[in-house]
Amino acid sequence: MNFYATLLIALKALRVNKMRSALTMLGIIIGVAAVIVMVAVGSGARAQVEAQIRSLGANLMMVFSASSTYTGARAAVGAAYSISEEDAYAIGRELTDVVAAAAPALRGSGQIVAGNSNWSTSFYGVTPDYFDVREWSIAEGRFFDQAEINGAAKVVVLGKTVADNLFGDASPIDQTVRIRTVPLTVVGVLAAKGQSPGGSDLDDVLLMPISTARNRVLGATSLAKSRAVGSIQIKLIDGIDSQYAEERVRELLRQRHRLQPGQDDDFTLRNLTEILQTREESSRVMALLLAAVASVSLLVGGIGIMNIMLVSVTERTREIGLRRAVGAQAGDILRQFLVEAITLALIGGLVGVLLGSAGAQAIGALAGWPIQLSASATLLAVSFSAAIGIFFGFYPARKAARMSPIEALRHE
Amino acid sequence: MNASPPPRSPLIRTVDLAKDYPLGDTTVPALRGVSLDISAGEFVAVMGPSGSGKSTFMNLLGCLDHPSGGQYWLGGHEISRLTDDALSSLRNRRIGFVFQHFNLLARTSALENVALPLLYRGMGARERHERAAHRLRQVGLAERMDHHPVQLSGGQQQRVAIARALVGDPALVLADEPTGALDSRTGVEIMALLQQLNHEGITVVLVTHEHDIAAYADRIIHFRDGRVVDDLANAHRDAGADLAALSAVSA
Numbered sequence A: 001m002n003f004y005a006t007l008l009i010a011l012k013a014l015r016v017n018k019m020r021s022a023l024t025m026l027g028i029i030i031g032v033a034a035v036i037v038m039v040a041v042g043s044g045a046r047a048q049v050e051a052q053i054r055s056l057g058a059n060l061m062m063v064f065s066a067s068s069t070y071t072g073a074r075a076a077v078g079a080a081y082s083i084s085e086e087d088a089y090a091i092g093r094e095l096t097d098v099v100a101a102a103a104p105a106l107r108g109s110g111q112i113v114a115g116n117s118n119w120s121t122s123f124y125g126v127t128p129d130y131f132d133v134r135e136w137s138i139a140e141g142r143f144f145d146q147a148e149i150n151g152a153a154k155v156v157v158l159g160k161t162v163a164d165n166l167f168g169d170a171s172p173i174d175q176t177v178r179i180r181t182v183p184l185t186v187v188g189v190l191a192a193k194g195q196s197p198g199g200s201d202l203d204d205v206l207l208m209p210i211s212t213a214r215n216r217v218l219g220a221t222s223l224a225k226s227r228a229v230g231s232i233q234i235k236l237i238d239g240i241d242s243q244y245a246e247e248r249v250r251e252l253l254r255q256r257h258r259l260q261p262g263q264d265d266d267f268t269l270r271n272l273t274e275i276l277q278t279r280e281e282s283s284r285v286m287a288l289l290l291a292a293v294a295s296v297s298l299l300v301g302g303i304g305i306m307n308i309m310l311v312s313v314t315e316r317t318r319e320i321g322l323r324r325a326v327g328a329q330a331g332d333i334l335r336q337f338l339v340e341a342i343t344l345a346l347i348g349g350l351v352g353v354l355l356g357s358a359g360a361q362a363i364g365a366l367a368g369w370p371i372q373l374s375a376s377a378t379l380l381a382v383s384f385s386a387a388i389g390i391f392f393g394f395y396p397a398r399k400a401a402r403m404s405p406i407e408a409l410r411h412e
Numbered sequence B: 001m002n003a004s005p006p007p008r009s010p011l012i013r014t015v016d017l018a019k020d021y022p023l024g025d026t027t028v029p030a031l032r033g034v035s036l037d038i039s040a041g042e043f044v045a046v047m048g049p050s051g052s053g054k055s056t057f058m059n060l061l062g063c064l065d066h067p068s069g070g071q072y073w074l075g076g077h078e079i080s081r082l083t084d085d086a087l088s089s090l091r092n093r094r095i096g097f098v099f100q101h102f103n104l105l106a107r108t109s110a111l112e113n114v115a116l117p118l119l120y121r122g123m124g125a126r127e128r129h130e131r132a133a134h135r136l137r138q139v140g141l142a143e144r145m146d147h148h149p150v151q152l153s154g155g156q157q158q159r160v161a162i163a164r165a166l167v168g169d170p171a172l173v174l175a176d177e178p179t180g181a182l183d184s185r186t187g188v189e190i191m192a193l194l195q196q197l198n199h200e201g202i203t204v205v206l207v208t209h210e211h212d213i214a215a216y217a218d219r220i221i222h223f224r225d226g227r228v229v230d231d232l233a234n235a236h237r238d239a240g241a242d243l244a245a246l247s248a249v250s251a
């Protein structure tokens, strides 16, 4: 007997008891829909976190001067920073096997004035490498270049938030802003990045050449002499083990700072890959939880199918007997009921996928959560429901197939 | 024991065929050694009191059940040697069943009911339906092919069942009380149909309680307590003629 004919028989049998079939599918429908929704919400959230972290710069590692981890007030008065621009250049030059770029950054903050608008924010003195390391792109104008660094040119690149607050809709390019009375010409506006994973506004920033920041804006002579910086931002080569990279950077800095074995580091290393890993860890825990919930509901759905298939086999004992009498082999009967169970489970699974996708979209639209429908989760849920049909349909189907033709035919 | 089929074997040969049913700790002997030959083309009626083993015998002939003892040859094959699948195939190709209570699939058209045996030959839908339609025309139900069993009278349902029994071109049709659930006139209609098939060469074995029905067979076998007690030739009545006479009276 061919498969198509078997499928038609199964569909017909399910249609005869529409209500019962639908109720039986409910367990699978709910289970699969739950999986689809949860995976969509979960992977949407994860994708958002990942995108945010990526917006900070992929493979980013940061070195902070030990003292810069104290309050800004102390840093502002020029307490000795332990790391220097030269450290940054040395990392970029000597660790080419792990580091793609290393950018020194000098941080300050203050009032930015443009015409009669003003805005308080952080500013950074940086080198062109910084744009690459933090993966900034330019929305308007240009970055500053090495020549402008060498000449401590009075130029500045604004973050989107700063540009909006100072200039509104007007273009800030070639306009002048003043920081601590130093006039700087705006040469570029950064493309918006949005929020950081921690919720702070990444676009509330202002970048200028590191030499300009050091010599003209911060104007601290001790800083100028030491060429100290608050942080070094490092972009690792793709695929480099961050733990290993950290060791290499630590080793180089300890050597440059002439630290003896046993002496504490005079700098702090932070690694965004670690943050990413903890996020992934928690999303893996969540995925396990979802899998548990899903398997329970699918298990219950499967037992429902087995139950209804047993009822169906009993109800249709005479039909089985008749089919055997007119020539059905035991295998034909087995396949008939197995296909029926699988069809039940598969339809349930498909309805679950549709309901789940619609539900996920609705949640996304209503709650404003990022939703990511996953093709692999859908495929998995559907094949899993088919597997449930096979697993839970097998026992009833075998029971049907093992009936003696004459006893089945005589069944009242 | 060890009886071998004769050189020109009859369609059916049973030798000491026995069937015991387990009942608690003991067994009920339903058939106690039945030895019979039925040749191809015979029309046999099986009679006997209730519980005498007629149905048990028919089920064994139909390869639906396994004997407890003795042998059964169908068309030269000893049945106990065959696997379950081979028996299914034998039922499918050589035997047609007609039951007292029709046993049609509900919510299934007459055409699909008739075509059912062909499904288990792996035959394509088109050919199945052509053959089923042909048999339905033969039993006079050309207009009722799409009707479901509930939309048909008892006599019509039994004719659908006969069409189903015929659709696989069997050598043997087994009918256990095919008129038992029908009024006498409809019973005669069914017998006319079975006689007609028999004239076309199909061997018919039917069980009946009614002498009027058995009268249409050309051999009547009596069972009692699981044994054959009588086996007589019968100058059969012509059901077609009786039917014509009945129609003339009611007209």
Ligand SMILES: Nc1ncnc2c1ncn2[C@@H]1O[C@H](COP(=O)(O)OP(=O)(O)OP(=O)(O)O)[C@@H](O)[C@H]1O
Pocket: B021, B022, B023, B028, B029, B030, B048, B049, B050, B051, B052, B053, B054, B055, B056, B057
């Ligand atoms: N499945 C069974 N289990 C136990 N005993 C059975 C079974 N089927 C039949 N019998 C017994 O076997 C004997 C013969 O039964 P069978 O059905 O062959 O009689 P029958 O001649 O067809 O009777 P009826 O005219 O009432 O149909 C009876 O005594 C019956 O009780």
Ligand SMILES: [Mg+2]
Pocket: B054, B055, B056, B176
């Ligand atoms: Mg009987």
